[in-house]
Amino acid sequence: MSAPADFQNEIYLNGLGDALPGLPTDLTRLEALAEGRLSAQAFGYVAGAAGSEATARANREAFDRWRIVPRMLRDVAERDLSVEVLGTPMPAPVLLAPIGVQSILHPDGELATARAAAGTGLPVILSTASSYAMEEVAAAGGDGPRWYQLYWPKDRDLAVSLLDRARAAGYTALVVTLDTFTLAWRPRDLDQAYLPFLRGVGVANYFSDPVFQKAVGGPVTDENRSAALLHWVANFGNPSLTWADLAFLREHWDGPIALKGIQHPDDARRAVDAGMDGVIVSNHGGRQVDGAVASLDALPAVADAVGNRIAVLFDSGVRTGADAAKALALGARAVLVGRPYAYGLALGGEAGVRHVLRCLQAELELTMALAGLTRPAELDLDCLVRG
Numbered sequence: 001m002s003a004p005a006d007f008q009n010e011i012y013l014n015g016l017g018d019a020l021p022g023l024p025t026d027l028t029r030l031e032a033l034a035e036g037r038l039s040a041q042a043f044g045y046v047a048g049a050a051g052s053e054a055t056a057r058a059n060r061e062a063f064d065r066w067r068i069v070p071r072m073l074r075d076v077a078e079r080d081l082s083v084e085v086l087g088t089p090m091p092a093p094v095l096l097a098p099i100g101v102q103s104i105l106h107p108d109g110e111l112a113t114a115r116a117a118a119g120t121g122l123p124v125i126l127s128t129a130s131s132y133a134m135e136e137v138a139a140a141g142g143d144g145p146r147w148y149q150l151y152w153p154k155d156r157d158l159a160v161s162l163l164d165r166a167r168a169a170g171y172t173a174l175v176v177t178l179d180t181f182t183l184a185w186r187p188r189d190l191d192q193a194y195l196p197f198l199r200g201v202g203v204a205n206y207f208s209d210p211v212f213q214k215a216v217g218g219p220v221t222d223e224n225r226s227a228a229l230l231h232w233v234a235n236f237g238n239p240s241l242t243w244a245d246l247a248f249l250r251e252h253w254d255g256p257i258a259l260k261g262i263q264h265p266d267d268a269r270r271a272v273d274a275g276m277d278g279v280i281v282s283n284h285g286g287r288q289v290d291g292a293v294a295s296l297d298a299l300p301a302v303a304d305a306v307g308n309r310i311a312v313l314f315d316s317g318v319r320t321g322a323d324a325a326k327a328l329a330l331g332a333r334a335v336l337v338g339r340p341y342a343y344g345l346a347l348g349g350e351a352g353v354r355h356v357l358r359c360l361q362a363e364l365e366l367t368m369a370l371a372g373l374t375r376p377a378e379l380d381l382d383c384l385v386r387g
């Protein structure tokens, strides 16, 4: 039997105490537990979304409108969930979504996440807004697969410097997030006047950068910290970017590039035309445009528009193995999981993240096997009905 099913047996045979860090195997329960562990501000930042949070809710509801139709007597004894995406082999079609400011969840933040991910072999996508510098996270993750997520700053020299550092630190693919050149209207954060960055969290990649330091007159110290934060605010995102600017990225990054935040099939086609290697269908977990289409509802049209030309990945709302199976059936090559591992981090540090990843992987494998499927490529529309 393969590894994830062994994990299930390990839980039954050894009991919760030995196999798990005291966390539930139903990952939808983690949010409520994390609320009890985190400050109101940190919890609000992570759990919150844009506006009335209608899109965040819609992301979850969309999964409920699809049902898996299990098939029988198909010999599912041998199963293999491994896939290769953007040149990276992975044991299951699951990646850790880029999540910034992880030290508001646990002091070890992205270091703990990178260690946990490396232990499972699932790729971690490190945010530009990480609490630790990308080189420190790479060292923590060792040989584990890692991709880098770019928040594309106004200063082009700074963008190039971030890309050069990411390549040198062993990040093999680039994820460019297009949907967050500025923060959305997020009432939970507005009501608490809370922004981690202004407290110096999530700026490590900037403050450690030679181009950034040059712009603020040298290394960031107590003397120039306020000026450095103002420079960060002015530079973080660039609302003037257009499709034509992607040529600049192609010039400065020789590995695979995926665009994150794609929701319209025409944008997916433009990504193909621009020579991109992948798109990530995502609405940022409902954190940017309140009222935007549920990410799962946007997926089939994007997958259709792209065909097999480039990789289609998916995130926003994945909480269970069955959710992942549905997204794969609707055209995703792999899914990114976001808040669940952030809550795992808050509740149990590295062990908490590992718990979430192992549960998700095991549940996906068991769901597929019991539905008569042995490989991710077998998941297609034939496996689903509208519920």
Ligand SMILES: Cc1cc2nc3c(=O)[nH]c(=O)nc-3n(C[C@H](O)[C@H](O)[C@H](O)COP(=O)(O)O)c2cc1C
Binding pocket: 045, 046, 047, 059, 097, 098, 099, 100, 101, 127, 128, 129, 149, 177, 260, 282, 283, 284, 285, 286, 315, 316, 317, 318, 336, 337, 338, 339, 340, 342
């Ligand atoms: C606290 C938090 C921070 C995030 N930071 C980033 C980030 O720095 N870069 C990015 O591209 N996406 C970021 N995201 C969005 C995630 O990558 C992902 O799109 C989203 O969490 C997926 O939805 P889910 O949480 O429902 O799984 C963040 C999400 C959360 C909850």
Ligand SMILES: CCCCCCC(=O)C(=O)O
Binding pocket: 100, 129, 180, 182, 183, 197, 236, 284, 287
């Ligand atoms: C000023 C914008 C920073 C956003 C970085 C974190 C993020 O993406 C989020 O959703 O929060």
